Amino acid sequence: xxxxxxxxxxxxxxxxxxxxxxxxxxxxxxxxxxxxxxxxxxxxxxxxxxxxxxxxxxxxxxxxxxxxxxxxxxxxxxxxxxxxxxxxxxxxxxxxxxxxxxxxxxxxxxxxxxxxxxxxxxxxxxxxxxxxxxxxxxxxxxxxxxxxxxxxxxxxxxxxxxxxxxxxxxxxxxxxxxxxxxxxxxxxxxxxxxxxxxxxxxxxxxxxxxxxxxxxxxxxxxxxxxxxxxxxxxxxxxxxxxxxxxxxxxxxxxxxxxxxxxxxxxxxxxxxxxxxxxxxxxxxxxxxxxxxxxxxxxxxxxxxxxxxxxxxxxxxxxxxxxxxxxxxxxxxxxxxxxxxxxxxxxxxxxxxxxxxxxxxxxxxxxxxxxxxxxxxxxxxxxxxxxxxxxxxxxxxxxxxxxxxxxxxxxxxxxxxx
Amino acid sequence: xxxxxxxxxxxxxxxxxxxxxxxxxxxxxxxxxxxxxxxxxxxxxxxxxxxxxxxxxxxxxxxxxxxxxxxxxxxxxxxxxxxxxxxxxxxxxxxxxxxxxxxxxxxxxxxxxxxxxxxxxxxxxxxxxxxxxxxxx
Numbered sequence: 001x002x003x004x005x006x007x008x009x010x011x012x013x014x015x016x017x018x019x020x021x022x023x024x025x026x027x028x029x030x031x032x033x034x035x036x037x038x039x040x041x042x043x044x045x046x047x048x049x050x051x052x053x054x055x056x057x058x059x060x061x062x063x064x065x066x067x068x069x070x071x072x073x074x075x076x077x078x079x080x081x082x083x084x085x086x087x088x089x090x091x092x093x094x095x096x097x098x099x100x101x102x103x104x105x106x107x108x109x110x111x112x113x114x115x116x117x118x119x120x121x122x123x124x125x126x127x128x129x130x131x132x133x134x135x136x137x138x139x140x141x142x143x144x145x146x147x148x149x150x151x152x153x154x155x156x157x158x159x160x161x162x163x164x165x166x167x168x169x170x171x172x173x174x175x176x177x178x179x180x181x182x183x184x185x186x187x188x189x190x191x192x193x194x195x196x197x198x199x200x201x202x203x204x205x206x207x208x209x210x211x212x213x214x215x216x217x218x219x220x221x222x223x224x225x226x227x228x229x230x231x232x233x234x235x236x237x238x239x240x241x242x243x244x245x246x247x248x249x250x251x252x253x254x255x256x257x258x259x260x261x262x263x264x265x266x267x268x269x270x271x272x273x274x275x276x277x278x279x280x281x282x283x284x285x286x287x288x289x290x291x292x293x294x295x296x297x298x299x300x301x302x303x304x305x306x307x308x309x310x311x312x313x314x315x316x317x318x319x320x321x322x323x324x325x326x327x328x329x330x331x332x333x334x335x336x337x338x339x340x341x342x343x344x345x346x347x348x349x350x351x352x353x354x355x356x357x358x359x360x361x362x363x364x365x366x367x368x369x370x371x372x373x374x375x376x377x378x379x380x381x382x383x384x385x386x387x388x389x390x391x392x393x394x395x396x397x398x399x400x401x402x403x404x405x406x407x408x409x410x411x412x413x414x415x416x417x
Numbered sequence: 418x419x420x421x422x423x424x425x426x427x428x429x430x431x432x433x434x435x436x437x438x439x440x441x442x443x444x445x446x447x448x449x450x451x452x453x454x455x456x457x458x459x460x461x462x463x464x465x466x467x468x469x470x471x472x473x474x475x476x477x478x479x480x481x482x483x484x485x486x487x488x489x490x491x492x493x494x495x496x497x498x499x500x501x502x503x504x505x506x507x508x509x510x511x512x513x514x515x516x517x518x519x520x521x522x523x524x525x526x527x528x529x530x531x532x533x534x535x536x537x538x539x540x541x542x543x544x545x546x547x548x549x550x551x552x553x554x
Contacts, residue, residue: 352486354460354531358428370460384461384484413429414438414487 009311010304012396018044018300019394030364033399038183038211038343038390039368040233043297047236050296054289062288063262063279077288080295081278084243087298088228089219094277095251097244098291102210103133105229105244106177108281109206110137112254113227117204118174120146125168125176125203127152127160128380131183132373134208138177152178154380158185158334165194169201176203180212184372184388185334186317186343188212195225204250210234213243214392215313215341217306220245232290236297241290244281251277258283309393313342316391316400320344323404327411333386342391345372348407351414353385359410365403426523433491433522440494442501446478452550453542457534462489464535466497466542474505486531492520493535505543511536 016022021042024032034042054076060069062077078093085096099105114137118124124138128151142149150168153161160178169176176198180191195205206227209218214235220228226247233239246254256263256274260283265273274280301309318337321344324330329349334340348356357369368388371378378384389403446452446467454465462485469478479501481493499519500508516536517529524532 354486354488354528355429358528375458378461384463413434 008315008397009308010393012312012394015304016394016396018046020045020048022394026364027362030362033363033365033402035389035391035395035399035403036366036368037214037392037395038234038372038388040239041214041236041392042394043236043238043293044300046300047238047293047296051238051289051293054292059289061285073288076292076295077286080291080298083295083298087218087302088213088243088245089221090245091221092248095245095248097246097251097278097281098286099229099242099244100240100287101231101233101242102208102229103231103242105227105242106134106206106208107137108244108257109227109229109246110141112257112281113204113250114138114141114147114175115144116253116255118145118147121148121172122174123148123150123170123172125150125152125165125173125198127178127189128154129158129160129182129185129187129374129377130177130179131208131210132375133210134177134179134206135376147174148172154185154377157336158182158187159339160187160189160194162190162193165197169197169203171202173198173201173203175206177206177208179208179210180218181209181215181341181343182334182374182377183211183343184345184374184377184386186340186345187334188216188339188341191225192223195223199224211341211343214301214309215306216310226250232294232297235294236300237294238287238290241287241294243294248277251281256280256283260284262286304393310341312393313391314338316395316397317342317344319397319400320389320391320403323400324407327404327407329411330407333381333383342395343388344390345386345388347383347386348411351410353387355414356387356407356410359413360403360406363402363406363409365399365406367403428522428524428528429487430522433487433520436491436494436498437487440481440490441498442480443482443494444480445482446480448478449480449547451542451545452547453538453545455534455538455541457485457489457530460486460489460531462486462531462534464489464493464538466493466535466538468542470505470543476500476503476505476508481535483535485534488520488524488528488531489534492516492532493538495519496535496539500539508539508543511539 019042058072060073062074198205204226207225209230213230228245232241263283265275321337331347333345353369448469449467450470451468456463464483467480479497481497520532
């Protein structure tokens, strides 16, 4: 089954030493094979240590206290913002907001920008492959405003029907919001081209980068997009923190989202003046330590290089397609490996996705099974559930082989006759 | 009940795989008087149950159709086999705990939902006459 192994651009066997959890042994004898990275990644010691350091030595509330600890904490928090700015190549630190994750980022835009700019009959263009977090905030906006939602269809092999985009864009189109990478299909969408066409039509562009930011380099200026949201926990960072990038002119014109401490300049009993960016959109005590941990995650990723990570995952994905094809009875969701990131979703003839996941778990292999927060996409594909293996730079070719062996075992269990 | 014998706790044991691959009364009841269908949207499991209940409350025919994981479909088959020929009163007395015991293998809370789907559908089916569904869809 195995041919000559391709040379990987990164050395996962060495990098795994940084991830304590990856040496877990399950069910007595099975080394953990963690292939659920699209749901959340694991953390290296460098990130865990950064969290411990803050809590042990530098923790206080930010932007508040006139005391040494608060200054320490504030400096680290703002350093993390600067690291995020560099990571996505935003022009200014004011364009980089800490959120609680991708979901909050998209909701912030839908509430603040959406309520101020979208009216009855205005159109919002999404796609059929969106995660629920990039569907529901717009459905809620539609309920509030009477806006119209349109969706870029996909091909049967999970590519956006870019040929249909020009017809979907009209003078009523206010926003185009799409995922840079599908969390199920793995499809890498042509965001730059979408942004170009959307801007020509006078629309604003939001990119859900939850599945792309951890794996490929991002340059918001080169892509020429207006909003970009992603989560920290999918790129080695803690859960509970994410980044929302917004173009300065748009953020300046938007009303605050959540109200409370920090987001104000001055408060009277019956009115307030909002603070300047970025505080205007960071009400309450922010996720201080998670944000600092996210800064350490950016350091780690920059050290490896996003291009090398992407190359590594492409090789794993290509090999996974070969290995799963050899098992037989597997239907891949999404395009050919060269058109996608490190996500391999599939169904298996005669074996439900939950049974696949349960049987793989016995071999120590963690994958995701279900609809992956994309019910409309699954309906479009004519299925109710799928299995998904998703890779990161610490996954090895040997783990891909184990996945194949596990699936072979699952298939044999259900085809006994 | 969970047992001390690991073979009886085994999820994919012979008995369950047999019911999954060769189910009892999969199909539609020819003379259904009662029926119900429900799903488990989180995993996509679907179960439809048809019953033919005579005026005395005896289940003369019991059939199921469905789609989903091994547990949901094997559980439906086990349940239909168990209640075929019994009475409506017996079905009413058949609790969720009884269903888990009938299934036998140990289940995590998430997968108990798969096992209990057919039980939920059955408990609704006995209150869902087909005639009423036709006139009042």
